[in-house]
Amino acid sequence: MPYPLTITRKGDRDIEIFRVFDALRGRVFDCWTKPEFVRRWLTGPPGWSFQVCEIDLRVGGKFRYVWRNAKGAQMGMGGTYLEIVAPERIVNTELFDEDWTGGEAVGTLVLTEANGQTTSTYTVRYSSQEARENVLKTGMEQGMVASYDRLETMLDEVNAS
Numbered sequence: 001m002p003y004p005l006t007i008t009r010k011g012d013r014d015i016e017i018f019r020v021f022d023a024l025r026g027r028v029f030d031c032w033t034k035p036e037f038v039r040r041w042l043t044g045p046p047g048w049s050f051q052v053c054e055i056d057l058r059v060g061g062k063f064r065y066v067w068r069n070a071k072g073a074q075m076g077m078g079g080t081y082l083e084i085v086a087p088e089r090i091v092n093t094e095l096f097d098e099d100w101t102g103g104e105a106v107g108t109l110v111l112t113e114a115n116g117q118t119t120s121t122y123t124v125r126y127s128s129q130e131a132r133e134n135v136l137k138t139g140m141e142q143g144m145v146a147s148y149d150r151l152e153t154m155l156d157e158v159n160a161s
Helices: 025-033 035-041 129-136 140-160
Strands: 006-010 014-021 048-055 062-069 074-085 089-096 105-114 117-125
Touching: 006 129, 014 129, 014 140, 025 035, 025 105, 025 117, 025 140, 035 048, 035 140, 129 140
Parallel strands: none
Antiparallel strands: 006 014, 014 117, 048 062, 062 074, 074 089, 089 105, 105 117
16 A cells, blocks of 8 residues: 655745655655656646656756646646755756746755655745645645656566566
8 A cells, every 4th residue: 555645835835745655765766867767657647648858867957847638738847956966865946837836946855765665755945825825726736646656656566576
């Protein structure tokens, strides 16, 4: 049984996305940083597909993601890597093409390992409390839960091989 995803408000502007995986930290890090893995799990809610997944994993490098739904609508985002400490921490900016989040946000991924399990804590700091609240109203939780469930399944497949 997979561990539940939790999304929590932290402080005035942050959202913390937390989940435990039955996998080693290095494998979880690879799944967050290698396009061939990211394309398989970060597809969002049902009916969406990943069209563009570009990752230049270095400080100052950029990433670009574009999703499309069954009706042809697109959603794109990108950002710049500010800090990378493999396999435990990534800090990056993120901004959606249609800036519905109120400006550039900063995401911090922290992966900690204990007893063969990895705890993933992804904190996003938005430009304002209003921006954070608007993001939470979008139904993003449904897409995050679906994506993290796919990540769990993919990690199970890798662990079994």
